[in-house]
Amino acid sequence: MLFAVRMTVHLPPDMDTDVRTATLAAEKEYAQKLQRSGEWLHLWRCAGRYANLSIFDVTDNDRLNDILWGLPLFPYMDVTVTPLARHPSDIRQQRV
Amino acid sequence: MLFAVRMTVHLPPDMDTDVRTATLAAEKEYAQKLQRSGEWLHLWRCAGRYANLSIFDVTDNDRLNDILWGLPLFPYMDVTVTPLARHPSDIRQQRV
Amino acid sequence: MLFAVRMTVHLPPDMDTDVRTATLAAEKEYAQKLQRSGEWLHLWRCAGRYANLSIFDVTDNDRLNDILWGLPLFPYMDVTVTPLARHPSDIRQQRV
Amino acid sequence: MLFAVRMTVHLPPDMDTDVRTATLAAEKEYAQKLQRSGEWLHLWRCAGRYANLSIFDVTDNDRLNDILWGLPLFPYMDVTVTPLARHPSDIRQQRV
Amino acid sequence: MLFAVRMTVHLPPDMDTDVRTATLAAEKEYAQKLQRSGEWLHLWRCAGRYANLSIFDVTDNDRLNDILWGLPLFPYMDVTVTPLARHPSDIRQQRV
Amino acid sequence: MLFAVRMTVHLPPDMDTDVRTATLAAEKEYAQKLQRSGEWLHLWRCAGRYANLSIFDVTDNDRLNDILWGLPLFPYMDVTVTPLARHPSDIRQQRV
Amino acid sequence: MLFAVRMTVHLPPDMDTDVRTATLAAEKEYAQKLQRSGEWLHLWRCAGRYANLSIFDVTDNDRLNDILWGLPLFPYMDVTVTPLARHPSDIRQQRV
Amino acid sequence: MLFAVRMTVHLPPDMDTDVRTATLAAEKEYAQKLQRSGEWLHLWRCAGRYANLSIFDVTDNDRLNDILWGLPLFPYMDVTVTPLARHPSDIRQQRV
Amino acid sequence: MLFAVRMTVHLPPDMDTDVRTATLAAEKEYAQKLQRSGEWLHLWRCAGRYANLSIFDVTDNDRLNDILWGLPLFPYMDVTVTPLARHPSDIRQQRV
Amino acid sequence: MLFAVRMTVHLPPDMDTDVRTATLAAEKEYAQKLQRSGEWLHLWRCAGRYANLSIFDVTDNDRLNDILWGLPLFPYMDVTVTPLARHPSDIRQQRV
Numbered sequence: 001m002l003f004a005v006r007m008t009v010h011l012p013p014d015m016d017t018d019v020r021t022a023t024l025a026a027e028k029e030y031a032q033k034l035q036r037s038g039e040w041l042h043l044w045r046c047a048g049r050y051a052n053l054s055i056f057d058v059t060d061n062d063r064l065n066d067i068l069w070g071l072p073l074f075p076y077m078d079v080t081v082t083p084l085a086r087h088p089s090d091i092r093q094q095r096v
Numbered sequence: 097m098l099f100a101v102r103m104t105v106h107l108p109p110d111m112d113t114d115v116r117t118a119t120l121a122a123e124k125e126y127a128q129k130l131q132r133s134g135e136w137l138h139l140w141r142c143a144g145r146y147a148n149l150s151i152f153d154v155t156d157n158d159r160l161n162d163i164l165w166g167l168p169l170f171p172y173m174d175v176t177v178t179p180l181a182r183h184p185s186d187i188r189q190q191r192v
Numbered sequence: 193m194l195f196a197v198r199m200t201v202h203l204p205p206d207m208d209t210d211v212r213t214a215t216l217a218a219e220k221e222y223a224q225k226l227q228r229s230g231e232w233l234h235l236w237r238c239a240g241r242y243a244n245l246s247i248f249d250v251t252d253n254d255r256l257n258d259i260l261w262g263l264p265l266f267p268y269m270d271v272t273v274t275p276l277a278r279h280p281s282d283i284r285q286q287r288v
Numbered sequence: 289m290l291f292a293v294r295m296t297v298h299l300p301p302d303m304d305t306d307v308r309t310a311t312l313a314a315e316k317e318y319a320q321k322l323q324r325s326g327e328w329l330h331l332w333r334c335a336g337r338y339a340n341l342s343i344f345d346v347t348d349n350d351r352l353n354d355i356l357w358g359l360p361l362f363p364y365m366d367v368t369v370t371p372l373a374r375h376p377s378d379i380r381q382q383r384v
Numbered sequence: 385m386l387f388a389v390r391m392t393v394h395l396p397p398d399m400d401t402d403v404r405t406a407t408l409a410a411e412k413e414y415a416q417k418l419q420r421s422g423e424w425l426h427l428w429r430c431a432g433r434y435a436n437l438s439i440f441d442v443t444d445n446d447r448l449n450d451i452l453w454g455l456p457l458f459p460y461m462d463v464t465v466t467p468l469a470r471h472p473s474d475i476r477q478q479r480v
Numbered sequence: 481m482l483f484a485v486r487m488t489v490h491l492p493p494d495m496d497t498d499v500r501t502a503t504l505a506a507e508k509e510y511a512q513k514l515q516r517s518g519e520w521l522h523l524w525r526c527a528g529r530y531a532n533l534s535i536f537d538v539t540d541n542d543r544l545n546d547i548l549w550g551l552p553l554f555p556y557m558d559v560t561v562t563p564l565a566r567h568p569s570d571i572r573q574q575r576v
Numbered sequence: 577m578l579f580a581v582r583m584t585v586h587l588p589p590d591m592d593t594d595v596r597t598a599t600l601a602a603e604k605e606y607a608q609k610l611q612r613s614g615e616w617l618h619l620w621r622c623a624g625r626y627a628n629l630s631i632f633d634v635t636d637n638d639r640l641n642d643i644l645w646g647l648p649l650f651p652y653m654d655v656t657v658t659p660l661a662r663h664p665s666d667i668r669q670q671r672v
Numbered sequence: 673m674l675f676a677v678r679m680t681v682h683l684p685p686d687m688d689t690d691v692r693t694a695t696l697a698a699e700k701e702y703a704q705k706l707q708r709s710g711e712w713l714h715l716w717r718c719a720g721r722y723a724n725l726s727i728f729d730v731t732d733n734d735r736l737n738d739i740l741w742g743l744p745l746f747p748y749m750d751v752t753v754t755p756l757a758r759h760p761s762d763i764r765q766q767r768v
Numbered sequence: 769m770l771f772a773v774r775m776t777v778h779l780p781p782d783m784d785t786d787v788r789t790a791t792l793a794a795e796k797e798y799a800q801k802l803q804r805s806g807e808w809l810h811l812w813r814c815a816g817r818y819a820n821l822s823i824f825d826v827t828d829n830d831r832l833n834d835i836l837w838g839l840p841l842f843p844y845m846d847v848t849v850t851p852l853a854r855h856p857s858d859i860r861q862q863r864v
Numbered sequence: 865m866l867f868a869v870r871m872t873v874h875l876p877p878d879m880d881t882d883v884r885t886a887t888l889a890a891e892k893e894y895a896q897k898l899q900r901s902g903e904w905l906h907l908w909r910c911a912g913r914y915a916n917l918s919i920f921d922v923t924d925n926d927r928l929n930d931i932l933w934g935l936p937l938f939p940y941m942d943v944t945v946t947p948l949a950r951h952p953s954d955i956r957q958q959r960v
Contacts, residue, residue, distance in 0.1 A: 161949035737853035
């Protein structure tokens with residue numbers, strides 16, 4: 001089941017440098033592991049903003065919630081979630 | 097070059113039935129032709145709304161503009177465009 | 193899987209009376225059938241507004257989308273969809 | 289009498305860990321006590337956000353106000369309140 | 385139980401004059417009857433706008449909903465509802 | 481002359497406890513003095529929020545401004561002001 | 577007593593030409609009469625928009641309300657009203 | 673003196689075809705004449721929307737207002753105006 | 769050339785008292801000097817808010833920008849700028 | 865390929881003076897280097913605000929993203945990006 005998620009990050013300008021570096025590294029590792037497992041289907045930077053647009057393919061809402069709450073940057077994020085369904089004009093036969 | 101486009105459709109409730117049917121058929125054909133050509137990369141329904149989230153892969157802004165203005169439903173749409181860039185945590189090596 | 197859906201209805205003041213009566217009757221029958229089948233879990237009026245807050249229990253996003261697009265009043269509605277997950281402080285053991 | 293309440297939580301990233309832990313534990317205990325007493329009817333996580341959607345069943349506005357002001361997380365919350373009424377298409381005969 | 389209700393009226397400029405006159409007369413009679421019965425406690429014009437701020441004193445949400453849906457101008461209104469509770473600094477001892 | 485004023489309070493979570501206690505006590509005394517003098521006509525809590533809806537009866541805009549700027553909590557408030565006029569359907573003959 | 581009023585006009589594109597001409601002429605006459613009487617203190621066009629910013633000097637809210645409701649273009653306007661008070665840095669000694 | 677102007681066009685879907693064609697032709701001629709005279713400095717399409725971003729170089733606010741009110745599409749436009757000033761990091765020595 | 773400027777001030781509650789006093793005194797002196805020179809034409813308090821509505825009469829956008837950036841309270845302000853033009857119903861013959 | 869970018873800067877009032885001075889100097893140098901290279905085509909101050917409107921001419925979205933993320937003031941900015949296309953009424957034959 002697909003969800004579009006937009007994450008906007010607000011890091012405090014006075015954040016401790018070590019904490020910041022460690023958090024960003026953990027975020028990257030976390031994002032890449034989920035991409036490899038197939039649940040984090042797409043990850044794009046919104047050009048010129050500290051924000052991304054992501055597509056998740058998960059079993060249900062609970063799993064999506066667990067993934068997003070597990071993000072190391074979650075406490076610094078605004079998140080919007082849009083559940084996606086199959087579009088009748090989509091040419092691909094497989095379910096979205 | 098990738099763009100996320102969100103289209104929300106507002107058809108007048110009193111729209112002529114034939115015009116409506118013809119417009120929707122033309123829209124579907126238009127959308128499927130561009131999916132086959134590779135420029136309309138993804139097309140998802142926003143669940144429960146007359147809206148979609150699409151990803152386009154085009155050569156430049158002018159081409160994106162031409163595609164969207166060519167949509168048979170364009171006069172009935174609100175459109176938002178988000179240019180996408182490669183995300184540093186994206187595991188795929190190819191450029192977006 | 194649960195979703196909160198808020199529907200706000202905008203009927204044109206000059207809507208044909210017969211069409212209006214028939215549409216409202218069809219809407220009521222549709223809503224009650226889905227409540228009986230267990231997919232439309234809750235249906236509340238937002239006091240003093242032509243709007244409702246509903247909770248749906250469906251298998252996935254596609255089913256939610258089909259239900260909402262099938263509403264006889266769908267062409268007259270603004271709809272917002274919020275996917276729900278289990279809350280860690282919820283005392284009920286069954287998954288939402 | 290039913291009310292839909294949406295609570296969005298903003299904890300300061302630099303909140304003292306002990307205060308945070310104690311406040312969250314108190315919040316959980318408070319929420320569960322009110323669920324057991326029957327006033328906090330439903331408690332759902334808005335998937336992927338630090339927010340919940342709750343349904344309260346209380347005697348009047350004053351009681352709702354007392355409950356919400358008593359939340360240990362209240363100073364960190366944005367709250368919206370929607371009074372609910374019985375919907376004419378609701379199949380349940382009991383009053384909401 | 386008190387509620388603050390803000391009603392904003394949008395009459396179509398091309399509304400039939402007789403319908404308009406009859407609707408406005410019915411609205412006035414309806415509003416005055418409810419003021420005399422004590423349920424419509426206050427009725428103020430928002431200066432310079434086709435809008436009012438009203439205070440209702442009703443038994444519950446269902447009664448408020450019935451009153452507002454019964455307004456002859458209801459199909460032309462945007463309505464916002466704010467449930468009110470007793471303020472700890474209010475000098476009047478009687479319950480709000 | 482009547483004005484509806486909505487005040488929303490944002491106290492910093494880390495506010496000094498003594499300052500907070502003293503400010504809230506001063507606010508209460510200030511509000512009650514103005515209620516007794518007749519200028520602060522109504523004071524209601526917006527249920528479940530740190531906000532109130534108030535009605536002031538003052539001689540002019542300057543007096544309203546002085547009263548609001550004198551609030552001990554003024555530096556922590558968002559304030560909206562709506563000037564009120566007599567409504568043609570108001571059954572009370574006295575001027576508002 | 578001064579009020580800043582911003583009026584934004586939305587004339588239907590298909591408005592009858594004669595009605596339009598007559599309404600605009602009446603609006604101009606109305607505005608100029610009130611400027612001459614001293615109640616409509618300033619009238620500025622918001623550059624490039626069908627909108628104006630006006631300053632009124634009236635005895636009270638009721639008078640302001642009567643003036644604005646009397647505008648021939650009132651049914652086509654969005655209006656916002658801001659009550660003004662004397663500013664402590666204003667060099668003019670006379671009351672605003 | 674420079675101004676950024678964003679124009680968003682809303683043509684009614686049922687607009688008469690001849691009126692539409694004539695209005696668009698007049699708009700184009702009007703826009704090109706002002707570009708040639710040097711007052712309409714830049715004219716860009718906002719990609720994928722019926723909107724443009726324009727830069728005007730005019731003597732004063734009155735002239736800007738006259739130009740925008742003279743647009744054949746003006747009755748169908750939402751317009752926002754941003755006055756521009758010289759930026760201290762602009763490398764061009766001439767005043768904007 | 770006239771501009772309407774709305775300034776909303778947000779002073780941090782924990783601002784150093786001396787800095788605050790000095791900044792406010794500098795702001796007052798600055799505002800009064802520009803009123804005397806004729807460039808700051810009107811200065812009104814928005815009743816009940818830490819905000820003002822001002823009218824400036826300046827030679828061009830650059831001068832307006834210099835004046836506003838020079839405000840001692842500028843770092844604490846939200847500012848909106850509306851360029852004003854002569855209104856066709858304004859009875860005064862002099863240009864605005 | 866052209867993009868309109870609006871940057872709004874929020875510097876913390878208590879920012880260290882040396883850091884502030886160094887950051888602003890680096891920002892100026894960065895902006896001027898990119899203007900000289902031809903990628904930062906226009907840079908205008910939004911009059912009276914700590915904001916600018918810029919036009920960039922870059923090869924693609926990735927390059928735009930790199931430029932904006934490289935801004936020394938980027939952590940303090942709100943940024944909006946509008947991709948621009950050739951307007952059919954633009955008199956210049958060269959591609960935008």
